[in-house]
Amino acid sequence: MLTVQLMVDPLSPTPLYMQVADLLAARIESGELRAGKPIPSESQIRGEYGVARGTARAAVAELRNRGLVVTIHARGTFVVER
Numbered sequence: 492m493l494t495v496q497l498m499v500d501p502l503s504p505t506p507l508y509m510q511v512a513d514l515l516a517a518r519i520e521s522g523e524l525r526a527g528k529p530i531p532s533e534s535q536i537r538g539e540y541g542v543a544r545g546t547a548r549a550a551v552a553e554l555r556n557r558g559l560v561v562t563i564h565a566r567g568t569f570v571v572e573r
Contacts, residue, residue: 508549529567
C-alpha cells in the first residue's frame with residue numbers, strides 16, 4: 492500500500508483547507524484510507540498538517556461535497572464505497 496504524506500504550503504495561492512482536502516483525497520485514492528473505514532479526526536488532521544481547527548473542518552466538508560466521505564452523527568466520518 493502506498494502511503495501519501497505531504498505537507499501543506501502556506502505560501503500557495505490554493506486555500507489551506509483545499510490543500511488538506513486534496514491530500515486526504517489522495518490518501519483515499521491510493522487506498523491508504525479504505526472504504527468503510529474512518530478518516531483521521533479533526534484533531535489528527537490538525538496535528539498531521541499543522542492547520543487550525545476551522546481549516547480541518549472545512550477540509551472534511553470539502554471531502555463530503557466531493558462525495559468521498561460521509562459523516563455519521565456521534566460515530567465519525569468514513570470513506571464511502573466507490
